Amino acid sequence: MANSIEQEIGRRRTFAIISHPDAGKTTLTEKFLLYGGAINTAGSVKGKANSKHAVSDWMEIEKERGISVTSSVLQFEYEGKCINILDTPGHEDFSEDTYRTLMAADCAVMVIDASKGVEPQTIKLFKVCVMRHIPIFTFINKMDREAKDTFDLLDDIEKVLGIETCPINWPIGCGKEFKGVYERASRNILRFEAVSTGGAKEAKETIISADDDNAADLIGEDFYDNLMEEIELLDGAAAELDMDKVHQGKLSPVFFGSALTNFGVEPFLEHFLKMTTSPLPRKSDHGEIDPMTEKDFSAFVFKIQANMNKAHRDRIAFMRICSGEFEAGMSVYHVQGGKDVRLSQPQQMMADERKIVDKAYAGDIIGVFDPGVYSIGDTLTTAKDKFEFEGIPTFAPEHFARVSLVDSMKRKQFVKGVTQIAQEGAIQMFQEYKGGMEEIIVGVVGVLQFDVLKFRLENEYNVQIRLENLPYEHIRWIENKDEVNVDTINGTSDMKKVVDMKGNPLLLFINEWSIGMTLDRNDGLVLTEFGRN
């Protein structure tokens, strides 16, 4: 019998996977798909230049550079659950899309390299998770290599990220001697053995109670004694597993394993699915929209991707479904646009291919054809009560450049192109305060976005540009812009006043010190790091 809509929603899990580049996010994702039976061979999801193109390699620029510029969504089934993984670009030059993707997830899996601990990119992404109070599950990967001391790794997470940790399992050995993990709740030892080289197949697992007389033999006397000592220490020191804290994003359950050899991947999945919830309610201007009670379809747009198919010059708007059921071709009300739209060519990423979907449910992510009407944060719904979901914050760019035209005759195309690209959220565009379109400044979160802008202007609008980097690193929106006179704000000499596309005044600064000075000099001025769409 077919599942009811409630059952379909109830069995969904939607999470983002985050890590510093090379920690093993792609490998772990691939193993999830492998266990879920969505792919048969490891290597199908690889995104590196020297391997097959990753499923997310949509744009030319991605192919050229062998990196994943955009985020992709993968869906797979595991033990009756339907799981959506939102991948985040793993390159150091990540973009605002990475942040926005986190807005569409209900929780995050953070992959950490056991030999490195917490790395800079993890911190940035983590801050966004904390801002949203979403649960964070930690997978400490590469235990088959020399790893940092386990206690030090946990300490690192607690200190650097400011979140409590609770190991759900504990590694036994590391490097070539990585034997398996000890499960704290059941006191079981899971002894892993590789069953084939290359990690394509699942790992063999022997389970024995730590209290069994044969346990020491199975992993070796020394390892056993060491494990018992560590567990005693741990039980005395670690935080209790408080699921309320987990759901508030204050405590991260921690798991150990090796994605490459499959060790610990399945135990992680099992625990993860038990500890996570079905799609969570979302805030709107008419209160919370709970997928368990709201029957009508609703969704919000969190990403717009242009030119996935160069031949068609199409744009795809990615939306997270927040309630109800989606059916291909359905008409829904686009709240910001003020009219009904038909959601056509709905697509979903299934393992290694894009496919057209007929039905999708709360928790799912779909991409629909965008004739140029959607903006990031827009709400779509069939509910009579036309609510709007809370907008997606605009993340403060950290790099700025002045844009100039190579051929000044192309000014019209240029303005059109840069405005459109900014509307899609691929870059942020600013103008000189009271300066009009004469001077255009673009701001980005990751410098790769500059390349995307250049590439797209050339390819889609036939306009060549020059980018002159500007020294600013901080931007502040003026929270009380109606109360202060922006004309008379007296900042440091290196401060620059600009306006965004909606006409909001902003201030650019080279360093934090200048921000402090400007606040000191202008009584009553309130600045903020996040804008709202």
Ligand code: GDP
């Ligand atoms: P990403 O950048 O986070 O997606 O990382 P990848 O999954 O592409 O992995 C980066 C490199 O680390 C690749 O060469 C992987 O084969 C390797 N790798 C991933 N997981 C493991 C692991 O558990 N053990 C070891 N030894 N290598 C791993």
